[in-house]
Amino acid sequence: MNEQEAALPGARLRQAREEKGLSRQDVARELHLSTAFLTFLEEDDYDRLPEPPFVKGYLRNYARLLGLSGEELATLYQRRLDEDRRHTREQEAVAEPRPRGREWRLPALVVLLAVLVIAVGWWLWPREQPQQDSGTAPADANPELRMEQDPAGEPPERAPEPALPDTVEPAAPDTGSEDADAAQGEDPQAPGDATAAAGPVASNGASAAAPAAAAADTGADAAPAAPEVDRLSMTFSRVCWIRIIDASGATLSQGRRNAGDSVSVEGKAPFRMTIGDAAAVSSLTINDEPTELPSSRSGDVVRVTLP
Numbered sequence: 001m002n003e004q005e006a007a008l009p010g011a012r013l014r015q016a017r018e019e020k021g022l023s024r025q026d027v028a029r030e031l032h033l034s035t036a037f038l039t040f041l042e043e044d045d046y047d048r049l050p051e052p053p054f055v056k057g058y059l060r061n062y063a064r065l066l067g068l069s070g071e072e073l074a075t076l077y078q079r080r081l082d083e084d085r086r087h088t089r090e091q092e093a094v095a096e097p098r099p100r101g102r103e104w105r106l107p108a109l110v111v112l113l114a115v116l117v118i119a120v121g122w123w124l125w126p127r128e129q130p131q132q133d134s135g136t137a138p139a140d141a142n143p144e145l146r147m148e149q150d151p152a153g154e155p156p157e158r159a160p161e162p163a164l165p166d167t168v169e170p171a172a173p174d175t176g177s178e179d180a181d182a183a184q185g186e187d188p189q190a191p192g193d194a195t196a197a198a199g200p201v202a203s204n205g206a207s208a209a210a211p212a213a214a215a216a217d218t219g220a221d222a223a224p225a226a227p228e229v230d231r232l233s234m235t236f237s238r239v240c241w242i243r244i245i246d247a248s249g250a251t252l253s254q255g256r257r258n259a260g261d262s263v264s265v266e267g268k269a270p271f272r273m274t275i276g277d278a279a280a281v282s283s284l285t286i287n288d289e290p291t292e293l294p295s296s297r298s299g300d301v302v303r304v305t306l307p
Helices: 009-020 024-031 035-042 052-066 070-095 105-124 143-148 176-183 191-203 205-222
Strands: 230-236 240-245 251-257 262-267 271-275 281-286 302-306
Touching (some): 009 052, 024 052, 035 052, 052 240, 240 262
Antiparallel strands (some): 230 262
């Protein structure tokens, strides 16, 4: 094993396992992982493993079993991950060189767009209209006066107004001043007219009460219902890493759970869940209804949306 391989966390774990005389099957049984997952860890084949948080958890558990420092191996893995990402970015930069001879196109396009905007603005700018001489009025400035005069310049005779019939009652006096006084808080009616004013109100009381009751019923029906909150509960029979996100995108729970732990969260369904070991979940309920995961095999990483 050369120095480069010794710096990899998987190679160090494999060397420590072989020095202790343990087989991969023994370690997989102790860590509750599949033999394939253990092989990927020892060969540092991280592309075939789950997300980095799961890989770090596997490395820490494996190191703890062999008596090594889990944090040191997790740091080595993170360093290797950063180097791979930097190498990928460098390859993408080399594979896609910046085209030459096109640097002038963007400034030219900006100048052309500015000229176009100035031309359109000049064309649409409102122009001042010539004002007419105030002393000279147009011929049809006063059409009513022109219609009332004949060609000779004299007004025509008006037709006699029709006589009102004898039965027409005189118009009621204008009550605008009384309404203004009432708006300022003064009572326009005499004390003797209070009974007369109250009469129409009393007679129309039943009809006025009906719209008020209908408006009250409409307001009661329009009151928004309280938002529903869904509850998700889980219990675990062994160590497992989880993440729970509700429909609003909020992370309700994330991290490592040990054997015997339970989790109960509230949010808006559906819940998006990531479970590092399907066999570690001993029970799962949503709104007190038992729910099954799509897999219960040991070492399976489950990503599911429930319900």
